[in-house]
Each structure stands twice: as C-alpha cells, then as structure tokens.
Amino acid sequence: xxxxxxxxxxxxxxxxxxxxxxxxxxxxxxxxxxxxxxxxxxxxxxxxxxxxxxxxxxxxxxxxxxxxxxxxxxxxxxxxxxxxxxxxxxxxxxxxxxxxxxxxxxxxxxxxxxxxxxxxxxxxxxxxxxxxxxxxxxxxxxxxxxxxxxxxxxxxxxxxxxxxxxxxxxxxxxxxxxxxxxxxxxxxxxxxxxxxxxxxxxxxxxxxxxxxxxxxxxxxxxxxxxxxxxxxxxxxxxxxxxxxxxxxxxxxxxxxxxxxx
Numbered sequence: 001x002x003x004x005x006x007x008x009x010x011x012x013x014x015x016x017x018x019x020x021x022x023x024x025x026x027x028x029x030x031x032x033x034x035x036x037x038x039x040x041x042x043x044x045x046x047x048x049x050x051x052x053x054x055x056x057x058x059x060x061x062x063x064x065x066x067x068x069x070x071x072x073x074x075x076x077x078x079x080x081x082x083x084x085x086x087x088x089x090x091x092x093x094x095x096x097x098x099x100x101x102x103x104x105x106x107x108x109x110x111x112x113x114x115x116x117x118x119x120x121x122x123x124x125x126x127x128x129x130x131x132x133x134x135x136x137x138x139x140x141x142x143x144x145x146x147x148x149x150x151x152x153x154x155x156x157x158x159x160x161x162x163x164x165x166x167x168x169x170x171x172x173x174x175x176x177x178x179x180x181x182x183x184x185x186x187x188x189x190x191x192x193x194x195x196x197x198x199x200x201x202x203x204x205x206x207x208x209x210x211x212x213x214x215x216x217x218x219x220x221x222x223x224x225x226x227x228x229x230x231x232x233x234x235x236x237x238x239x240x241x242x243x244x245x246x247x248x249x250x251x252x253x254x255x256x257x258x259x260x261x
Contacts, residue, residue: 014047014075016209016212017049017109017212020147020197020250021108021109023197024109024137024194024195025108026057027194027195028135028193028252028254029053029054031191031256032133032135036058036061038060038061039060039061039063039101040054040064040102040103041063041066041095041097041102041104041105042054042065042107043066043105043107043123044067044111044114045066045072045076045087045108045110046110047075048065048075048077048085050106050108051065051085055083055085062084062086063086064087064097065087066087066089066092068089068092069089070089073087073088092107092114092120093115093119093120093123094123095126095127097127099126100126100127100129101129102129102132103132104128104133104134104135105124105128105132105134106134106135107120107136108137109139110136110138111138111170112168112170112171115166117170118183121134121180121182125259128259130259130260131260131261132259134183135256137252137253137255138253139250139252140171140192142169142172144251145251147195147209148210148215149248150234150237151209151210151230151234152215154230154233154234154237155215155230158226158229158233161218162217163217177190177255184259184260185259186257186258187257187258188257189255189257190253191253191254192252192254193251193254194249194251194252195249195252196247196249197247197249197250198246199245201244201245202238202240205238206231206234206235209248
C-alpha cells in the first residue's frame with residue numbers, strides 16, 4: 001500500500017513547490033482558456049498557490065478552495081492575492097458542496113493524492129453545472145516529471161526511494177482519459193506542460209527541494225554520511241549555466257472534459 005503523504009506546512013510548501021505550481025499552473029490556465037465570470041472550485045487547493053492564479057488571471061465570479069489540511073488552508077487564507085475566496089476543509093472524495101454549483105472544477109497537482117480517484121472525478125462532475133468544465137494536471141511521475149526528480153532518481157539508485165502518491169497512475173494520459181470518460185465527461189482532451197525553475201546555485205536547489213515531506217521523511221532516516229553521499233551524487237549530475245545557476249524542469253500531464261448538458 002502506498003504511504004500517506006501529507007502537506008501541513010503552508011510556508012514550506014510555498015518555498016518548495018509554490019513557484020513550480022505557478023509556472024505549471026499558468027501554462028495550464030493558458031490551455032484551458034476559460035472565459036471570465038465563472039464559478040470555480042479548486043479541489044486540493046493546498047496553500048492557495050494555484051487558487052491565487054485563478055483569481056489573478058481568470059476574472060472569476062467566485063472561487064472556492066477545498067483541502068483536507070487546515071494548516072494549508074490557514075496559509076491560503078493569509079494570501080493577499082485571494083480576497084473573497086471561500087476556503088473550506090474537505091475531502092476530494094466527498095466534497096462538502098451542493099450539486100450543480102460551479103462552472104469550473106479543477107485539481108492542480110492533487111488528483112494523484114486522492115486514494116480513490118474515480119470517486120474524486122465523479123465528485124467533480126457532481127458539483128458542476130451542465131456544460132461545466134472539469135480539468136486537472138499532475139506531475140508525470142512515471143516518466144520522471146517530478147520537479148525534484150534528480151534527487152528522487154539518485155535516492156532510488158541508493159536503495160531508499162521516496163514514497164509515491166497513492167494514485168500515481170493518474171499522472172498517465174491514458175488513465176486521465178479513462179477517468180474523465182468514466183465520469184461521463186465529453187470532449188476529453190489532454191496536453192503536457194513544462195515548468196522550468198532556476199536556482200542561483202546547486203545548494204539553493206538542494207535546500208529548497210528537500211523541503212518536500214516525501215523526500216525529507218526518507219532522508220532523515222539515513223545516516224549523515226548517506227545524506228552527504230546523496231547530495232554529492234545529485235550535484236555531480238547537475239550542469240550549471242555560465243552564472244552558476246541550476247535549472248530543474250517539472251513536466252505535467254493535463255486533462256479537461258465537459259459535463260454534458
């Protein structure tokens with residue numbers, strides 16, 4: 001059984017994944033091209049990084065963010081860029097929302113954390129109005145698309161790979177299409193988005209990326225010499241640019257579909 005991965009530190013998540021979330025999220029929203037004045041629900045909103053993008057870029061009529069972590073929601077509520085957003089604690093498989101309430105339902109980097117993704121996608125369909133849009137994107141973990149894959153790859157080579165999300169297969173395009181079709185969505189489309197992020201040095205990249213709870217819970221179980229060896233192995237495979245910067249690129253698969261009228 002896959003280990004449970006929890007994100008309960010909104011500030012650490014912002015530093016570790018917030019920038020990547022915004023880069024990938026911006027490209028995802030470009031692809032969706034949703035008109036303004038729509039009612040949005042951001043399921044698995046975490047600390048509000050993607051929710052803030054929706055507010056800034058999509059001129060929504062309303063936005064609701066749902067997440068199981070109250071600590072993450074507290075950080076989200078503190079964001080000056082999400083005035084008027086309604087944040088609620090809730091489970092993606094049993095949303096605390098009425099039927100046919102929203103025009104757009106999204107899961108940004110969240111679907112692969114849903115233990116029963118079929119239920120999660122059906123819940124997206126339930127809360128949408130007829131003609132509504134459901135969309136999601138996940139890091140393409142099976143194909144090495146995690147932003148911090150250089151660390152995870154070396155961890156695996158050393159015999160202590162980090163835990164995978166419980167529904168990691170939902171990052172595959174074929175599985176996404178299957179889930180959306182199974183929930184009754186039509187006009188199902190998929191795409192891939194890339195999210196490059198540069199750091200001023202290798203040490204900055206290392207310090208930032210090892211804030212991931214999925215990495216840290218394994219790293220901290222290792223002796224200091226093993227941690228040092230891992231860092232050296234990752235460093236040896238990183239090629240800096242002329243200014244010494246390191247760029248790591250996340251790659252995500254995305255899906256969208258329309259609820260029939």
